[in-house]
Amino acid sequence: MIKIIITFVTLIYSSLSMALEALAEEEMQKVLGQGGVYLSGDITINDNGGPLNVSGATIGDVWQKSCIPTSTDVRCGARIAVNAGDGANSGWLVLDNIRGRFSFEGLTLKTRTIDSGFDGDGVIFNSDVLEIGLPNTVSYGGVSYTLANSSEARPTDSGFSQTDIFSVNINGDVSLRGNLLLFPTGTP
């Protein structure tokens, strides 16, 4: 937006003093962009469960599973099921019972030119990167998930059986500092 305004003002100014003129490269170089984006987030996933519905059925106890945080009902929590394929005999690798609260302050997103530092690599690199600034602290509130193997994609499918491999519970702060730099590689 600022760019548009600056361009506009420049145009008005030049039209006042003389006829319209093309903007020279040097003048465009003086235009500054905004500094990027600063994000803070607070995400709660299936904090109190959320039973998976049987297709079509909306009555009965299908919606009424007790999904308090200590519940181990397989219908509670979010579920991601992936089939790596191998015909009719295949099953599903599952990240199950995903729930809890993640919050962070100060995830930043901006572009940056690197032409120095990195023990001498910066000078050679001399290019733009997308910088994702990691928040210094990520707070977890009762976050849990279970890694499992399952015969069916959903616990409501017929013939469902599941082998839980392990569960992870996190409650507290995790330090996550630094920047993730993304940039194109190869010879386009």
Added chain:
Amino acid sequence: MLIITNKILVVLTLFASSTLVNADLITLEDSDLSEVDGEGIGLVLEDFIYNAGEAVNGGGTFEINGLQTSDDKDVTISISQFYIAASGSNQGTILNPVNIGRLNNPFNIELRDGDNYGVDNKAIFEFSAPSVANGSRLSERPDVGIRFDLDIDGNPFQSLDNHIKSLSIDGSYLRLWGGGGRMEGEVALNIYTPNMAFFACDSNHENCGQTVEFRDVSIEAKLGYGEFQPVTFDVSSDGHFHFSVGTLEGKCATNSTGGCVSGSDRNVLIDFYDNGPKTNIYIDNVVVAGQEFGTTTVSNLQIQYLDVRSRDL
């Protein structure tokens, strides 16, 4: 942006030409995708620190459970500390930021042309660590460690420490492609570290026992050789995982003494033994409680067939 524009142009051109010729939309074949050239996304972590666990950041819970002892008692692994930080961390007590990956040799996500990797007419997804040549310098090799407590049946039992100094995984990669209705791949895992240490303490993390150290460790493990010997990972319909490295059995016609008859099949096998995936391990010194056990070497280990399945106990 240039890359994205180029890719869009290629896709648009493909669509445009097919429209002109067939006057109808057609699906992109594997062979079309296999012409994708090697332009990818580089990833570098700058000034990075990761530190989590119950003994840091003011406490909290970080548990892994679901395991059981042989007499069916629940085992909980409580992670006291899990850290990734600059080398010289003194087993996770001094955490300084570290750059992981180099700008001119970063971690990389790419689509590769399968024709160059023994997977004909298919595109390969690749995630790779920096290459070994011109690889990570000492300042770019983080210390990684984990301390955890074992709770058995609710009772704190023992604390275990694992610390890896100046870890480099240069040269590692994961390649995936679709083959015959399933996911296939090949994987390389390289681990280089001057010191890997393990020791146990009591449940208060005191009275620690003797340390088992592996000094100057180089592990270079490769599994899978294109479509000739793919690595597969899937889950069976009864809910168990299945990991396999393709068999070499039946890859050539055999003569009366069991050897391969000469021909193209045999040449492929000769190529496999000459250039195929090998695993090498070198440990300069294994030290237990200050006693030196000397050097351990495993070289040119080739896997002809591997099939791992989980079972209920």
